Amino acid sequence: MPRLTSHPSPLTSSSTLFIALILVCSQxxxxxxxxxxxxxxxxxxxxxxxxxxxxxxxxxxxxxxxxxxxxxxxxxxxxxxxxxxxxxxxxxxxxxxxxxxxxxxxxxxxxxxxxxxxxxxxxxxxxxxxxxxxxxxxxxxxxxxxxxxxxxxxxxxxxxxxxxxxxxxxxxxxxxxxxxxxxxPRANSTVDQLLKLFNSKGLTLEDMVVLSGAHTIGFAHCEQFSSRLYDYKGTKQPDPVIDPRLLKALRMSCPHFGGNKDIVVPFDVTTPFQFDNSYYANLEAKLGLLASDQALFSDPRTRPVVQGLAKDKQKFFQAFGAAMEKMGMIGVKRGRKHGERRRDCSLHG
Ligand code: HEM
Structure with missing residues (x-):
């Protein structure tokens, strides 16, 4: 069973910002x-x-x-x-x-x-x-x-x-x-790569930004973003597009060497358990966790979509439901010729 442990926030200077939760996974x-x-x-x-x-x-x-x-x-x-x-x-x-x-x-x-x-x-x-x-x-x-x-x-x-x-x-x-x-997609995918992939699944640029809003909840392992903290693109410097307080807090949870590889940190540093639109406001404030998240704000093609969703929760909710419906139709199989109905989902045949 995973353990959810509360730690004192390293970001106490801010009332709204924290990465107080660390999850140690067993697998x-x-x-x-x-x-x-x-x-x-x-x-x-x-x-x-x-x-x-x-x-x-x-x-x-x-x-x-x-x-x-x-x-x-x-x-x-x-x-x-x-x-x-x-x-x-x-x-x-x-x-x-x-x-x-x-x-x-x-x-x-x-x-x-x-x-x-x-x-x-x-x-x-x-x-x-x-x-x-x-x-x-x-x-x-x-x-x-x-x-x-x-x-x-x-x-x-x-x-x-x-x-x-x-x-x-x-x-x-x-x-x-x-x-x-x-x-x-990967944490270091570029917007070009992400767009190509989402388009190949029949999803638009807007769908992609909207669906990425799922990162309003959940966690990521340190290895997914540690190069942003210590050696961004081989510069031996952190990613310049990362809030210094977040950088400090993430470095504490994810040391450069010798850290626990099972440590995870929340995607949404403001409201980690609430499905809301703060993911987008976080991107505007340089508080994105993955390079691929933050890139949605840096790129001029996706930035206006991020901005629109950051200021309108209802718009995000409506668009998210529609995009999930659309994603849920990708490559759907119908009929015995193409599929089966498994009694045990883990066992085929
Ligand atoms: C846009 C491209 C995307 C990239 C590059 C990406 C990448 C990632 C990565 C690297 C993690 C962390 C995995 C870990 O360390 O355990 C993650 C977690 C997660 N992703 Fe994405 N993701 C993308 C899009 C999406 C979409 C479209 C959805 C759903 C609609 C989604 C839902 C989630 C959720 C909910 C988590 C948290 C999982 C957990 O806490 O167990 N992601 N994603």
């Missing part, structure tokens, strides 16, 4: 579907996809997400990020949940280098929700839909917007680590 009715399969036809995605086969699916998932949110709060950011990483590689098909086969030479998607920091609490949340749903509606609801619903629930539970989730995703059968890397 039914099946006839409709059957008929569709038999004929090779399948239904469109819709809000009421499971109305006949599992009408209570959202409540079932909701009972698990709300309990997890209370008892294991890191499940929220963990699940939202899990959904994002799933969608960006081979579409929103829950292939990221598949475990590597013991002894197999080809590791599964979840064991790719870019997925190694995905927290176990996200996987656990989906496994719990799936098991409850399977109890009530066996073999009906896909893991991919459960992941999409759970991510939405956590956005809302953390204080963010509630948006409707269309359902009807099937689970993907392919899960390989090898081709993951170019599909997941």
């Amino acid at each position: 039914p009715n099946r006839s409709a579907a059957a008929a569709a399969n038999a004929t090779g036809r399948h239904r469109q995605m819709s809000l009421d996809y499971y109305t006949k086969s599992c009408p209570q699916v959202e409540q079932l998932v909701g009972s698990v997400t709300s309990l997890q949110f209370k008892e294991v709060p890191v499940s929220g950011p963990a699940t939202i990020r899990l959904f994002f990483h799933d969608c960006f590689f081979t579409g929103c098909d829950a292939s990221i949940l598949i475990a590597s086969k013991p002894g197999s030479k080809e590791p599964a998607e979840k064991d790719a280098i870019d997925n190694k920091d995905l927290r176990v609490e996200g996987f656990e949340t989906i496994a719990k929700a799936k098991s409850l749903v399977e109890n009530k509606c066996p073999g009906v609801v896909s893991c991919a839909d459960i992941l999409a619903i759970a991510a939405r629930d956590f956005v809302h539970l953390s204080g963010g917007p509630y948006y409707q989730v269309k359902k009807g995703r099937w689970d993907g059968r392919i899960s390989t680590a090898a081709r993951v890397p170019p599909n997941i």
